[in-house]
Amino acid sequence: xxxxxxxxxxxxxxxxxxxxxxxxxxxxxxxxxxxxxxxxxxxxxxxxxxxxxxxxxxxxxxxxxxxxxxxxxxxxxxxxxxxxxxxxxxxxxxxxxxxxxxxxxxxxxxxxxxxxxxxxxxxxxxxxxxxxxxxxxxxxxxxxxxxxxxxxxxxxxxxxxxxxxxxxxxxxxxxxxxxxxxxxxxxxxxxxxxxxxxxxxxxxxxxxxxxxxxxxxxxxxxxxxxxxxxxxxxxxxxxxxxxxxxxxxxxxxxxxxxxxxxxxxxxxxxxxxxxxxxxxxxxxxxxxxxxxxxxxxxxxxxxxxxxxxxxxxxxxxxxxxxxxxxxxxxxxxxxxxxxxxxxxxxxx
Amino acid sequence: xxxxxxxxxxxxxxxxxxxxxxxxxxxxxxxxxxxxxxxxxxxxxxxxxxxxxxxxxxxxxxxxxxxxxxxxxxxxxxxxxxxxxxxxxxxxxxxxxxxxxxxxxxxxxxxxxxxxxxxxxxxxxxxxxxxxxxxxxxxxxxxxxxxxxxxxxxxxxxxxxxxxxxxxxxxxxxxxxxxxxxxxxxxxxxxxxxxxxxxxxxxxxxxxxxxxxxxxxxxxxxxxxxxxxxxxxxxxxxxxxxxxxxxxxxxxxxxxxxxxxxxxxxxxxxxxxxxxxxxxxxxxxxxxxxxxxxxxxxxxxxxxxxxxxxxxxxxxxxxxxxxxxxxxxxxxxxxxxxxxxxxxxxxxxxxxxxxxxxxxxxxxxxxxxxxxxxxxxxxxxxxx
Amino acid sequence: xxxxxxxxxxxxxxxxxxxxxxxxxxxxxxxxxxxxxxxxxxxxxxxxxxxxxxxxxxxxxxxxxxxxxxxxxxxxxxxxxxxxxxxxxxxxxxxxxxxxxxxxxxxxxxxxxxxxxxxxxxxxxxxxxxxx
Numbered sequence: 009x010x011x012x013x014x015x016x017x018x019x020x021x022x023x024x025x026x027x028x029x030x031x032x033x034x035x036x037x038x039x040x041x042x043x044x045x046x047x048x049x050x051x052x053x054x055x056x057x058x059x060x061x062x063x064x065x066x067x068x069x070x071x072x073x074x075x076x077x078x079x080x081x082x083x084x085x086x087x088x089x090x091x092x093x094x095x096x097x098x099x100x101x102x103x104x105x106x107x108x109x110x111x112x113x114x115x116x117x118x119x120x121x122x123x124x125x126x127x128x129x130x131x132x133x134x135x136x137x138x139x140x141x142x143x144x145x146x147x148x149x150x151x152x153x154x155x156x157x158x159x160x161x162x163x164x165x166x167x168x169x170x171x172x173x174x175x176x177x178x179x180x181x182x183x184x185x186x187x188x189x190x191x192x193x194x195x196x197x198x199x200x201x202x203x204x205x206x207x208x209x210x211x212x213x214x215x216x217x218x219x220x221x222x223x224x225x226x227x228x229x230x231x232x233x234x235x236x237x238x239x240x241x242x243x244x245x246x247x248x249x250x251x252x253x254x255x256x257x258x259x260x261x262x263x264x265x266x267x268x269x270x271x272x273x274x275x276x277x278x279x280x281x282x283x284x285x286x287x288x289x290x291x292x293x294x295x296x297x298x299x300x301x302x303x304x305x306x307x308x309x310x311x312x313x314x315x316x317x318x319x320x321x322x323x324x325x326x327x328x329x330x331x332x333x334x335x336x337x338x339x340x341x342x343x344x345x346x347x348x349x350x351x352x353x354x355x356x
Numbered sequence: 357x358x359x360x361x362x363x364x365x366x367x368x369x370x371x372x373x374x375x376x377x378x379x380x381x382x383x384x385x386x387x388x389x390x391x392x393x394x395x396x397x398x399x400x401x402x403x404x405x406x407x408x409x410x411x412x413x414x415x416x417x418x419x420x421x422x423x424x425x426x427x428x429x430x431x432x433x434x435x436x437x438x439x440x441x442x443x444x445x446x447x448x449x450x451x452x453x454x455x456x457x458x459x460x461x462x463x464x465x466x467x468x469x470x471x472x473x474x475x476x477x478x479x480x481x482x483x484x485x486x487x488x489x490x491x492x493x494x495x496x497x498x499x500x501x502x503x504x505x506x507x508x509x510x511x512x513x514x515x516x517x518x519x520x521x522x523x524x525x526x527x528x529x530x531x532x533x534x535x536x537x538x539x540x541x542x543x544x545x546x547x548x549x550x551x552x553x554x555x556x557x558x559x560x561x562x563x564x565x566x567x568x569x570x571x572x573x574x575x576x577x578x579x580x581x582x583x584x585x586x587x588x589x590x591x592x593x594x595x596x597x598x599x600x601x602x603x604x605x606x607x608x609x610x611x612x613x614x615x616x617x618x619x620x621x622x623x624x625x626x627x628x629x630x631x632x633x634x635x636x637x638x639x640x641x642x643x644x645x646x647x648x649x650x651x652x653x654x655x656x657x658x659x660x661x662x663x664x665x666x667x668x669x670x671x672x673x674x675x676x677x678x679x680x681x682x683x684x685x686x687x688x689x690x691x692x693x694x695x696x697x698x699x700x701x702x703x704x705x706x707x708x709x710x711x712x713x714x715x716x717x718x719x720x721x722x723x724x725x726x727x728x729x730x731x732x733x734x735x736x737x738x739x740x
Numbered sequence: 741x742x743x744x745x746x747x748x749x750x751x752x753x754x755x756x757x758x759x760x761x762x763x764x765x766x767x768x769x770x771x772x773x774x775x776x777x778x779x780x781x782x783x784x785x786x787x788x789x790x791x792x793x794x795x796x797x798x799x800x801x802x803x804x805x806x807x808x809x810x811x812x813x814x815x816x817x818x819x820x821x822x823x824x825x826x827x828x829x830x831x832x833x834x835x836x837x838x839x840x841x842x843x844x845x846x847x848x849x850x851x852x853x854x855x856x857x858x859x860x861x862x863x864x865x866x867x868x869x870x871x872x
Contacts (some may be wrong), residue, residue: 027832055810056831056849056865064848092860101862105754105848329872479804488749489770490827492851492863494800494807510840552800594824603817603825706762
């Protein structure tokens, strides 16, 4: 388990989910999907949205909750697999918009669906070492699914921002983290191709489950804790079934994961997926609650975290829209509109 | 300052002149305006064009037209002020002749827009807005007029149908104008059922940008009486600007430059609002003409639309407007509109306007504007 | 491609940074250079709240070049709480939802994509205020 000498925690948090949705059965209508669908619906970014715009709103919400001046941020880090530019960091735009520039470090992170938690772990180190008071770690994605592919049902969009600072100022203290990484090609995208490749059933046990379980079990072990010590748990949620299964494998109950389980309605928000679940949990948690978080990124790796909620949370959470507010705004579009907005029509 | 007279006018038909370029159109109009006067007698040439530079990657339109007219060497300038280009060019010519610097000058307005595709034309028209703070948002001039129309309806209690008399009047008058692009009447039902361009503006309350050129020759008093049997005096001439962006105005429904130039032009002419008998104002939409008439002080604010409904705009009405068809039926030649207005009003004052003639017209007002009145030029024409 | 121009305007476009008159407290947007004769320290940078009301709006169906993939879209004049009026698109708003006097809040969105060899231009739009 890794934890910095100086205790750190989440000083502010913010979510963003686009308002648009496409129903899984609408995708099935086009591609004649037989049997069940992996989620009920997924979020669809509007035509004027991308990883940068969503990161900005999630970050504004996190700053509003933390109520610190933006120029006190030492770093603004955005983790995504859908950065709008291949070269030109999403972070610079986010930092400018927030007013964190120019005395700030920014960089883009990539590790499939765990790019956001990569930034989070690094933020823990930056703050915990005393190099910085405050660092903003953001996970955001506007994921693309190949038309007709199984992943098209779930590739979705969202952003979650965590403002990390000293534990004394936190709404939730981070007690420790583990990272488990192996070179595992379960899902990847080559440069200059639009859609990723995935290994079907290979993405299950050897990848998602084995990796997540390893990180989670190690953290529990190093903390001397068991699943029932936690009030809530959230796992990376690429669909409805995977997080439910890993929770059961590890010994967490459906009640523990319920508030953070968003994938049935919004699909897989990739780098934002687990962290949005954490935001939803922070929206309802009480002081003293313990939260267990495990992210997963194909390639493959998993970061596990244990958090404990402080007295500061109830008041601070009211300062920005709750995750539920974003979940509640649902405007369904059909496949034609979705295809147009997601750039799947050949225009030239 | 000397008095200034219009001694000749000329214009091409307005339309899609696929086989003609800007120079060809301009020379046709200039030839008509010069009549028997040789072009070489011109002391100065003012060429008005809002879009020729942009759309045709061509600067120095003044030199281009001077060359095409066979008079390279003449003092020639290009005047650009969006839709006010024509009137602003006329003002330059007036000042040159009135001051004694020049005895004989020509003003040619020319616009050639049909060579480019619709979206490019729309973007070119939006050049008249603020590039950094309006155009970048995807705004069009039509959308700006549309939102002003919606606000006007909200403040004064009108519905979109109430504006129909403007295009209906324009089309009725266009029938009588051989230069007009559209020479057929339209009905209120057609206006109402036309598709939306930018709510609440429908297709039949939106002018069509098209190609055309119009020219006038102006002279000092002595030369005018020598060269022309029925000169028309330019009794008042004024140009003013307003903030470039509509959103910078204290009241977006007030066109301050229209107010300012009308007051100045009437004062120079020693006339009052009540003396003006026939009008030609920039009117791509009913709301544009309504705001122009109100801001210029001819009707109370919020009443122009009601007056239009009562028939005030027709040649027999209180505010005869668009007697040549206006932007809607004559066609919207953007930078050349201001000169087409003069051609039409001179015909009115000489009694040559046919079915659209305003009986006994002796005082006329021409007003053209760039963008949402960011530049306005107002001229008063009179018979001595 | 106007790289430098978009860069110059970024603070105003991204975070609605205008100016406040140090003497009178008047707030203006966008920021502007000094008029001839104005003292150098007359105006200081000021970030507006982004809250305002719709003065009027329309729907663009015949777009200018560069916006061909966007129609139909809402454009509006928004009167900001601090006083200035801005021109912007409305977003996250159904075409029949827009109304004069509707309260709105600023969001940062993509304004234009200048193509595969160009910039993505980001800036302000306004949406109906989101329920918390």
